[in-house]
Amino acid sequence: xxxxxxxxxxxxxxxxxxxxxxxxxxxxxxxxxxxxxxxxxxxxxxxxxxxxxxxxxxxxxxxxxxxxxxxxxxxxxxxxxxxxxxxxxxxxxxxxxxxxxxxxxxxxxxxxxxxxxxxxxxxxxxxxxxxxxxxxxxxxxxxxxxxxxxxxxxxxxxxxxxxxxxxxxxxxxxxxxxxxxxxxxxxxxxxxxxxxxxxxxxxxxxxxxxxxxxxxxxxxxxxxxxxxxxxxxxxxxxxxxxxxxxxxxxxxxxxxxxxxxxxxxxxxxxxxxxxxxxxxxxxxxxxxxxxxxxxxxxxxxxxxxxxxxxxxxxxxxxxxxxxxxxxxxxxxxxxxxxxxxxxxxxxxxxxxxxxxxxxxxxxxxxxxxxxxxxxxxxxxxxxxxxxxxxxxxxxxxxxxxxxxxxxxxxxxxxxxxxxxxxxxxxxxxxxxxxxxxxxxxxxxxxxxxxxxxxxxxxxxxxxxxxxxxxxxxxxxxxxxxxxxxxxxxxxxxxxxxxxxxxxxxxxxxxxxxxxxxxxxxxxxxxxxxxxxxxxxxxxxxxxxxxxxxxxxxxx
Amino acid sequence: xxxxxxxxxxxxxxxxxxxxxxxxxxxxxxxxxxxxxxxxxxxxxxxxxxxxxxxxxxxxxxxxxxxxxxxxxxxxxxxxxxxxxxxxxxxxxxxxx
Amino acid sequence: xxxxxxxxxxxxxxxxxxxxxxxxxxxxxxxxxxxxxxxxxxxxxxxxxxxxxxxxxxxxxxxxxxxxxxxxxxxxxxxxxxxxxxxxxxxxxxxxxxxxxxxxxxxxxxxxxxxxxxxxxxxxxxxxxxxxxxxxxxxxxxxxxxxxxxxxxxxxxxxxxxxxxxxxxxxxxxxxxxxxxxxxxxxxxxxxxxxxxxxxxxxxxxxxxxxxxxxxxxxxxxxxxxx
Numbered sequence: 027x028x029x030x031x032x033x034x035x036x037x038x039x040x041x042x043x044x045x046x047x048x049x050x051x052x053x054x055x056x057x058x059x060x061x062x063x064x065x066x067x068x069x070x071x072x073x074x075x076x077x078x079x080x081x082x083x084x085x086x087x088x089x090x091x092x093x094x095x096x097x098x099x100x101x102x103x104x105x106x107x108x109x110x111x112x113x114x115x116x117x118x119x120x121x122x123x124x125x126x127x128x129x130x131x132x133x134x135x136x137x138x139x140x141x142x143x144x145x146x147x148x149x150x151x152x153x154x155x156x157x158x159x160x161x162x163x164x165x166x167x168x169x170x171x172x173x174x175x176x177x178x179x180x181x182x183x184x185x186x187x188x189x190x191x192x193x194x195x196x197x198x199x200x201x202x203x204x205x206x207x208x209x210x211x212x213x214x215x216x217x218x219x220x221x222x223x224x225x226x227x228x229x230x231x232x233x234x235x236x237x238x239x240x241x242x243x244x245x246x247x248x249x250x251x252x253x254x255x256x257x258x259x260x261x262x263x264x265x266x267x268x269x270x271x272x273x274x275x276x277x278x279x280x281x282x283x284x285x286x287x288x289x290x291x292x293x294x295x296x297x298x299x300x301x302x303x304x305x306x307x308x309x310x311x312x313x314x315x316x317x318x319x320x321x322x323x324x325x326x327x328x329x330x331x332x333x334x335x336x337x338x339x340x341x342x343x344x345x346x347x348x349x350x351x352x353x354x355x356x357x358x359x360x361x362x363x364x365x366x367x368x369x370x371x372x373x374x375x376x377x378x379x380x381x382x383x384x385x386x387x388x389x390x391x392x393x394x395x396x397x398x399x400x401x402x403x404x405x406x407x408x409x410x411x412x413x414x415x416x417x418x419x420x421x422x423x424x425x426x427x428x429x430x431x432x433x434x435x436x437x438x439x440x441x442x443x444x445x446x447x448x449x450x451x452x453x454x455x456x457x458x459x460x461x462x463x464x465x466x467x468x469x470x471x472x473x474x475x476x477x478x479x480x481x482x483x484x485x486x487x488x489x490x491x492x493x494x495x496x497x498x499x500x501x502x503x504x505x506x507x508x509x510x511x512x513x514x515x516x517x518x519x520x521x522x523x524x525x526x527x528x529x530x531x532x533x534x535x536x537x538x539x540x541x542x543x544x545x546x547x548x549x550x551x552x553x554x555x556x557x558x559x560x561x562x563x564x565x566x567x568x569x570x571x572x573x574x575x576x577x578x579x580x581x
Numbered sequence: 582x583x584x585x586x587x588x589x590x591x592x593x594x595x596x597x598x599x600x601x602x603x604x605x606x607x608x609x610x611x612x613x614x615x616x617x618x619x620x621x622x623x624x625x626x627x628x629x630x631x632x633x634x635x636x637x638x639x640x641x642x643x644x645x646x647x648x649x650x651x652x653x654x655x656x657x658x659x660x661x662x663x664x665x666x667x668x669x670x671x672x673x674x675x676x677x678x
Numbered sequence: 679x680x681x682x683x684x685x686x687x688x689x690x691x692x693x694x695x696x697x698x699x700x701x702x703x704x705x706x707x708x709x710x711x712x713x714x715x716x717x718x719x720x721x722x723x724x725x726x727x728x729x730x731x732x733x734x735x736x737x738x739x740x741x742x743x744x745x746x747x748x749x750x751x752x753x754x755x756x757x758x759x760x761x762x763x764x765x766x767x768x769x770x771x772x773x774x775x776x777x778x779x780x781x782x783x784x785x786x787x788x789x790x791x792x793x794x795x796x797x798x799x800x801x802x803x804x805x806x807x808x809x810x811x812x813x814x815x816x817x818x819x820x821x822x823x824x825x826x827x828x829x830x831x832x833x834x835x836x837x838x839x840x841x842x843x844x845x846x847x848x849x850x851x852x853x854x855x856x857x858x859x860x861x862x863x864x865x866x867x868x869x870x871x872x873x874x875x876x877x878x879x880x881x882x883x884x885x886x887x888x889x890x891x892x893x894x895x896x897x898x899x900x901x902x903x904x905x
Contacts, residue, residue: 136699141699142698142699143698143699144699145699145700145709145713146709146713147699207720211713211716211717211720214712214716215709215712215713215716216709218648218712219705219708219709219712220699220700220701220705220709245656245716245719245720245723246655246656246659246719246720246723247723248720249720249721249723249724249726249727250663250723250724250726250727251727252724252727253724253725253726253727253728253843254727256843257727257728257731257839260835260839264816264817264818264835265816265817265818266816266817266831266832266835267828267831267832267835268731268735268832268835273828273831273832274739274828274829274831274832275832276734278670279667279731279734282663282667282670282730283663283667283727283730283731286663286667286727333659333662334662334666337666337670345670346669346670346671346673346674346675347673348669348673349666349669349670349673352666352669551698556701583703583704583707583870584704585704585707585708586707586777588774588777588778589770589774591771591774594767594770594771594774595767597767598763598764598766598767601763602760602763605756605759605760605763606756608893608894608898609752609756609898612752612894612898612901612902613901613902614902615902616902620902624894624895624898625894627894628890628891628894631887631890632887632890632891635766635883635886635887635890636883636887638770639766639767639769639770639879639883639886640879640880640883640884645711648712649711649712649715652712652715652716652718652719653715653718653719655719656718656719656720656722656723656726657722659723659726660722660723660726660729660730663723663726663727663730664726664729664730664733667730667734668733668734668737671734671737671738672737
């Protein structure tokens with residue numbers, strides 16, 4: 027480290043002098059709220075989405091509490107409807123969709139392409155403000171009485187019959203949608219126009235490919251749900267008839283428009299997670315990825331095919347049988363690129379030098395749980411079985427396996443992996459491993475019983491159920507408690523590490539990638555000189571040539 | 582001007598403008614003639630022609646990179662997916678209410 | 679109007695401004711232009727959603743839509759189409775002026791574009807007011823004494839929804855042009871730097887294209903038909 031003077035305000039107990047980096051370059055609330063530095067914006071997002079995650083988790087806790095018993099004894103029917111609605115809204119629109127792209131993506135995309143910032147830094151800041159404003163509307167809707175339509179806002183209930191605060195919630199989601207669009211726009215332009223010299227498309231880390239594909243979906247899908255929400259709002263306010271059969275409209279048309287976005291939206295949630303997993307698997311098996319080009323192609327294929335399958339959410343709601351058959355058939359194809367990725371990650375692990383760090387535990391957990399989630403998605407895509415499984419807990423278990431067992435675990439893995447770069451500190455490894463184990467165990471205990479419940483016929487969104495379902499529900503709630511502990515621990519030790527963690531070197535993992543060529547934390551401009559790239563993405567030396575396994579820091 | 586830019590002459594702009602005016606007049610006039618299902622076809626064809634002229638010359642797409650072409654027309658492809666598949670639901674339902 | 683700048687004032691002061699994240703002006707131009715095209719792609723899907731609703735209901739209720747469409751004023755619609763295409767021309771001429779560094783012409787053409795855009799919006803206000811008096815604004819005050827009242831109300835919901843969304847985009851465009859004309863007057867743009875003029879032009883042309891489709895789809899259904 028250079029012998030720079032100790033910056034103002036740094037704790038002397040830190041020992042070494044910290045050079046100017048993006049965290050200490052400027053102080054004060056204004057320097058954060060008016061920043062255009064993509065790294066600071068990423069941290070702003072990190073804080074805000076964590077708050078929404080905690081909110082969504084609180085609603086989840088309420089749901090699991092209620093489901094301990096077969097009677098509706100904690101909440102009345104309408105209140106329970108609000109619990110699962112607001113759990114869904116908080117988690118889907120204000121946590122999962124932004125999560126990896128807005129935090130890790132914003133932080134890393136410019137660094138991975140070798141640039142000083144994203145293409146449009148002020149638009150990046152605007153996207154955070156839009157997220158916050160949208161969040162305030164949604165929060166407001168919750169505070170003034172909540173919404174009970176389900177996060178899916180099906181009509182004509184949401185437009186004509188619901189007596190809850192649909193409009194403020196809809197406004198919040200509408201605004202947050204534009205936050206998402208602007209993030210995607212920034213990534214696309216940055217990746218197309220600002221790659222460092224020598225960084226060809228096929229030398230880019232898979233994290234970038236994943237975020238590019240995600241951005242395609244953000245740009246092409248989000249506006250459709252935005253205009254649909256607008257129509258729902260207008261219909262509700264003026265008594266229009268787009269989606270109301272009494273007025274000549276069709277509720278299924280709402281569903282077509284809604285799911286045209288909301289199905290690709292799940293790929294917005296999973297593609298960045300897959301990008302993270304590719305990075306983790308390579309770094310912690312110290313091997314180049316197997317089948318790089320196939321993983322790139324799979325990411326793009328998922329983005330495109332994901333737009334062709336939305337009707338598989340509507341098999342039983344009145345869509346024509348022929349359309350149902352087409353959607354079912356196409357849905358089988360969208361599983362293929364994801365399967366290719368799972369095979370390729372596994373092949374990467376084979377004969378790799380595996381390091382059992384916390385991020386790697388999350389990545390391995392992802393591979394297993396995502397596979398289960400993905401396969402059960404195929405059961406649901408099969409028209410015949412879906413008639414039995416639709417609107418049961420089988421669906422709930424399926425999507426939690428991919429979104430929580432998949433996306434959230436990848437998010438946590440990525441957060442740990444890049445924590446040294448973001449914070450300049452090492453997180454403590456032992457608590458991190460314990461958290462990963464608790465999350466994995468707690469998750470499976472929470473959601474596996476739900477597959478069985480769904481198969482046995484327990485409907486989703488009901489808080490009253492027949493007595494024979496109670497044992498499985500109690501197991502699920504027990505699992506949720508363990509899962510909650512697993513999630514709370516990182517909150518504590520990551521914040522702790524900001525102050526007391528060991529100072530991180532530029533490349534604590536010995537990993538490849540431009541982001542690891544900068545100090546931890548990086549200076550505001552990322553690179554003193556624009557790097558020139560001359561190698562492929564995962565240019566690890568062949569393992570046979572290494573004298574001894576590289577050590578990774580142990581907390 | 583930068584390397585990637587292209588200058589379109591004023592004469593070209595005026596030509597395109599007059600063509601657009603003529604097509605507008607035609608589309609309004611044809612609407613009053615009963616050509617059955619051809620009315621919709623002609624109307625859409627004229628609209629697409631007008632839009633294409635605006636995109637190619639006013640928006641300089643004719644001189645832009647292939648990437649720009651991809652973005653200009655790619656979105657229309659996804660719009661088409663939305664409309665065609667949704668319509669296929671309605672056209673294959675047994676009973677319309 | 680495309681005459682050379684003959685003013686005795688100081689020559690155009692156009693600062694070659696390259697933002698800190700870009701390596702050079704070329705990269706900045708490529709990025710900002712691509713950025714606008716990507717934004718317009720998003721807009722295609724935004725309008726596309728409501729266009730899709732239109733396609734479905736027109737397919738389901740062709741006669742109701744024809745009857746409802748006949749109550750729109752074709753003369754005003756055609757006039758407005760011509761006005762908006764004219765404003766696209768003037769916007770293209772503004773971009774041209776910025777490319778050759780003719781500041782006065784640039785300012786003039788932007789102002790002309792804004793004038794034509796305002797004329798368009800003025801006509802729309804007139805049309806909307808007229809519809810209000812005819813009780814054709816959807817909602818609790820809607821009245822239709824002919825056939826297919828519910829479907830006609832859906833048509834008018836689409837009419838107001840689609841043209842309203844379009845008009846909103848025009849208002850935003852006029853707002854952007856207000857900033858643009860002030861900056862142009864101050865000499866901010868010249869042959870080396872005129873990105874904002876170009877991308878405003880792209881946006882405005884897109885708004886024109888949306889109307890190119892809206893006009894026939896809303897105003898020209900079943901005009902040949904006399905029930």
